[in-house]
Amino acid sequence: MEANKKKEIWRVVKFTLFSASAGIIEIVSFALLNELLHLPYWLSYLTALVLSVLWNFTLNRKFTFQSAANVPVAMFKVACYYLVFTPLSTLLEHWLTGLGWNEYLVTAINMILNFVTEFLYQRFFVYKDSIDTAKKE
Numbered sequence: 001m002e003a004n005k006k007k008e009i010w011r012v013v014k015f016t017l018f019s020a021s022a023g024i025i026e027i028v029s030f031a032l033l034n035e036l037l038h039l040p041y042w043l044s045y046l047t048a049l050v051l052s053v054l055w056n057f058t059l060n061r062k063f064t065f066q067s068a069a070n071v072p073v074a075m076f077k078v079a080c081y082y083l084v085f086t087p088l089s090t091l092l093e094h095w096l097t098g099l100g101w102n103e104y105l106v107t108a109i110n111m112i113l114n115f116v117t118e119f120l121y122q123r124f125f126v127y128k129d130s131i132d133t134a135k136k137e
Contacts, residue, residue: 012119014064018056019115026052030107041103042090045110049089053082060122062134069130077126085114 030048033039039047057078061067067074089110096106123131 011064011123015060015119015122016115018059018064019119021059022052022056023111023115025055026111027104027107034103041093041097045090045093045107046086049082049086049114053078056118061127065122065127065130066132066134067127067130068133068135069127074126078122081118081121081126085117089113 026048029051030044033044033047034041037044057075061069061071061074093103093106093110096109097103
């Protein structure tokens, strides 16, 4: 297997692991806000999403994409993704839970959609020209 292919596979594995950890942060914070504080679903979801995004962005920028790109610019690009993803996923959540779907199932669906689309967005847009440009420590 050529070196670039191995590197890309490893990049996907790292993104998956960091996304799983962000998913844990999202679901635990969602559960705390939804079950303990009894916040409205959309507010619990939005807060949990923001916490997981900050975690995921930080780890993936440093370890998965190893990018030396300007942090505010990269964060702005990721924020633009979420300006589209968040309202669409919130509408999906509202529609599906309105049909009687379980809130946790809907959250899991949104997390899977987020995982796939965010990897593609970050890999081919946010970090496209800056992958592996950070200095090794």
